[in-house]
Amino acid sequence: MNEPNQIPNWLMKRAYLTPDRPAIIFRNERLTFRQLFERAKTFAEKLHYTGVQKGDRVGVLLNNQLDTVVLLHSLQLLGCQTVLLNIRLQDEELLFQLEDSEAMILISNESLLIEHRKLQDVWIDRLITLEQLRKRAQRSVPVVEQFSMDELCTIMYTSGTTGHPKGVLQTYGNHWWSAAGSLLNLGLHEQDVWLCAVPLFHISGFSILVRSVLYGIPIRLYEKFDEKQINRVLISGKATIISVVTAMVQRLLHELGDRSYHPNFRCMLIGGGKVPLPLLKTCKEKGIPVFQTYGMTETASQIATLSPEHSLTKLGSAGKPLFFSEIKIIKERKWANSNEFGEIYVKGPNVTKGYWKREDANRENFTEDGWLKTGDIGYMDEEGFLYIIDRRTDLIISGGENIYPAEIEQVILTHPAVKEVAVVGISDKQWGEVPVAFYVVKEGVHVEEKTLDDLCRTHLAKYKVPKRWIRKDELPKNASNKILRRLLKKGTDPA
Ligand code: ATP
Ligand code: MG
Numbered sequence: 001m002n003e004p005n006q007i008p009n010w011l012m013k014r015a016y017l018t019p020d021r022p023a024i025i026f027r028n029e030r031l032t033f034r035q036l037f038e039r040a041k042t043f044a045e046k047l048h049y050t051g052v053q054k055g056d057r058v059g060v061l062l063n064n065q066l067d068t069v070v071l072l073h074s075l076q077l078l079g080c081q082t083v084l085l086n087i088r089l090q091d092e093e094l095l096f097q098l099e100d101s102e103a104m105i106l107i108s109n110e111s112l113l114i115e116h117r118k119l120q121d122v123w124i125d126r127l128i129t130l131e132q133l134r135k136r137a138q139r140s141v142p143v144v145e146q147f148s149m150d151e152l153c154t155i156m157y158t159s160g161t162t163g164h165p166k167g168v169l170q171t172y173g174n175h176w177w178s179a180a181g182s183l184l185n186l187g188l189h190e191q192d193v194w195l196c197a198v199p200l201f202h203i204s205g206f207s208i209l210v211r212s213v214l215y216g217i218p219i220r221l222y223e224k225f226d227e228k229q230i231n232r233v234l235i236s237g238k239a240t241i242i243s244v245v246t247a248m249v250q251r252l253l254h255e256l257g258d259r260s261y262h263p264n265f266r267c268m269l270i271g272g273g274k275v276p277l278p279l280l281k282t283c284k285e286k287g288i289p290v291f292q293t294y295g296m297t298e299t300a301s302q303i304a305t306l307s308p309e310h311s312l313t314k315l316g317s318a319g320k321p322l323f324f325s326e327i328k329i330i331k332e333r334k335w336a337n338s339n340e341f342g343e344i345y346v347k348g349p350n351v352t353k354g355y356w357k358r359e360d361a362n363r364e365n366f367t368e369d370g371w372l373k374t375g376d377i378g379y380m381d382e383e384g385f386l387y388i389i390d391r392r393t394d395l396i397i398s399g400g401e402n403i404y405p406a407e408i409e410q411v412i413l414t415h416p417a418v419k420e421v422a423v424v425g426i427s428d429k430q431w432g433e434v435p436v437a438f439y440v441v442k443e444g445v446h447v448e449e450k451t452l453d454d455l456c457r458t459h460l461a462k463y464k465v466p467k468r469w470i471r472k473d474e475l476p477k478n479a480s481n482k483i484l485r486r487l488l489k490k491g492t493d494p495a
Helices: 010-017 033-050 066-078 091-100 117-126 130-135 172-186 203-215 227-236 246-256 277-285 359-365 405-413 449-459 485-490
Strands: 006-008 022-026 029-032 057-060 081-084 105-108 127-129 146-148 152-157 167-171 194-196 219-221 241-244 267-270 290-296 301-305 326-331 342-347 372-380 386-391 396-398 401-403 418-428 432-441 468-471
Touching (some): 006 010, 010 033, 010 203, 033 066, 057 066, 066 203, 105 130, 152 203, 172 301, 194 203, 203 301, 246 267, 277 405, 326 372, 386 405, 405 432, 405 449
Parallel strands (some): 022 219, 081 152, 105 127, 194 241
Antiparallel strands (some): 022 029, 372 386, 396 401
């Protein structure tokens, strides 16, 4: 029996409970939970033969592949802590995360390493590829049968959108409570299949892996996001839930045209960044079951999600905090009234205990009574539904007025020629700061600055209308595909 504060090794227990249910579908391969467990055990024995031991911290630099899922489970069977690395990072960034996390070994694959020569050079003695691992001999090893809730399962670095990425400590308990909270909101249907085309090294993807073994449902895993392929699956009803970010939905909608999804497809979970209201409206008009969610690496994925019954009436909201979590809005150190903007604070068993080796950030971002200050601005309506406005660092203060770039961006994005836009504040002698719009137009189309300016003047107060329009071929983004406003700001001379 489990000690209090312990849970069974989730894959092992799942393989025992429902061994023949499908666990994972990738390309033409399918594994049941029993097969997944057996493969993970084999990998664990190969890792053990290689010298990897319980308690070791292991860096993983892998794309979405069947064996990535197997490996991640095998590290849990061995009792290792996994440092998940974003494959789109540059060598310097990877080296920082590997050294900062004090990883002892790095597991990657040959095709990824080709692009990371420097990393290979520095880590040559501490590097194993999956190709090598498959060929290794095995040494039997007792697997971890119980996870302690407080034990560290993963370290995942934040995206580094607002500054340098921070290593977030994620325990087994954090992942467990996150999956439980999601389940109590979305429910579980017998035919559920979760489509994962988001990276397993992000919390959005990793949390699907955890839910799959806890709920006993298969993951349909994709290496790349291909809208044609994903639409085909959703039209045929071979997946019932998908996790997406805004850019993916735009591509799916464009490719979908007049067709519609299968009635079994019940949830498109959208989050990870700004979700424009017009996009949500289009989804609703097309009968797509879209659910906005709010979360971050620090909350082990969702902390608030709109519930199915409110998805029509509260469009634009990220819902209420999930069953085990709490959210409050703080304005000038006090609880904000409903509809008043303030910083979003979060609390719950899914929230990290802190950042790895970042006492400064821990002191700054956590209150004494355990709330995490998210740095995001939002409000709650009178019924307690959360709306995300913007990041605190993106706020523009112009002549004493607060300007939220997201509000302006939403207006600009309604113009069909605009592909992407970012509004940032740049310093101004008279107003302190003024909004400036950086925009990218869709291929083969043209739009006059004046047209965009008129659009803003029609819908926004004068002080919110961008003072300059700067057309770009693309906007600078980080490895998580988030726009780096600080770089746009830096590269602009005062108006
Ligand atoms: P860093 O913390 O290093 O600056 P990051 O915050 O982008 O990077 P993540 O943990 O990947 O790192 O992203 C979480 C953030 O994404 C949230 O704090 C929030 O700003 C944004 N986000 C998530 N969901 C939503 C949403 N529904 N609407 C708007 N923003 C969202
Ligand atoms: Mg963050």
